[in-house]
Amino acid sequence: MRLLPFGECALLVECEPDQVAGVTGALASLPAEVVPAARTVLVRAASPDLLGGLRREVSRILAGPLPAAPAPRAERTVVVPVRYDGEDLAEVAALAGLSEDQVVAAHTDTPWRVAFGGFAPGFAYLDGGDPRLVVPRRATPRTVVPAGSVGLAGAYSGIYPRPSPGGWQLIGRTSVTLWDLERTPPALLRPGWWVRFQA
Numbered sequence: 001m002r003l004l005p006f007g008e009c010a011l012l013v014e015c016e017p018d019q020v021a022g023v024t025g026a027l028a029s030l031p032a033e034v035v036p037a038a039r040t041v042l043v044r045a046a047s048p049d050l051l052g053g054l055r056r057e058v059s060r061i062l063a064g065p066l067p068a069a070p071a072p073r074a075e076r077t078v079v080v081p082v083r084y085d086g087e088d089l090a091e092v093a094a095l096a097g098l099s100e101d102q103v104v105a106a107h108t109d110t111p112w113r114v115a116f117g118g119f120a121p122g123f124a125y126l127d128g129g130d131p132r133l134v135v136p137r138r139a140t141p142r143t144v145v146p147a148g149s150v151g152l153a154g155a156y157s158g159i160y161p162r163p164s165p166g167g168w169q170l171i172g173r174t175s176v177t178l179w180d181l182e183r184t185p186p187a188l189l190r191p192g193w194w195v196r197f198q199a
Helices: 017-027 048-063 089-096 100-109
Strands: 002-006 010-014 033-036 040-044 077-081 112-117 124-127 142-145 149-153 156-159 164-166 169-173 194-198
Touching: 002 048, 010 048, 017 033, 017 040, 017 048, 017 112, 033 112, 089 100, 089 169, 100 169, 100 194
Parallel strands: 077 194
Antiparallel strands: 002 010, 010 040, 033 040, 112 124, 112 194, 124 156, 142 164, 149 156, 149 169
């Protein structure tokens, strides 16, 4: 891991993808904003004069053992109903060497962890699913993917919160609202939470 300065009042922890959850959990109690991504964790102090103390505390925490990834908890698990009729379901089945029913079972039988958000407001990158579902992105992205589309790309699953371009393999769709400015917080899926897909 590397700890790097990031602007006037933030630090960036560079780490391996399988360390992000542990780093995020270890730093969660700090009086700072902690934002996970695919290979980094941003730690932002409230002001530049707090950065020195924050750097010392982050360095101390990272020198010790990282906590294990937490198990799914009911109060932090969102059940997402899905109609598995996506345009790419047959292609995903062929890539994975499974039947379409086996793809659906693999997607629903394992809880997915919300690793980080990005791409668009409300879009969550979900990891930790069945390893048989690791499939490449589409060779040619679509110009418009409908809101609520459930897809796979690499080791991630995700749900498009609004119509947008995208290159994920679409396996289904849901009517769940992922981003709502009337909700606090607006994002339904938050890092460290879990998603359970339901056919």
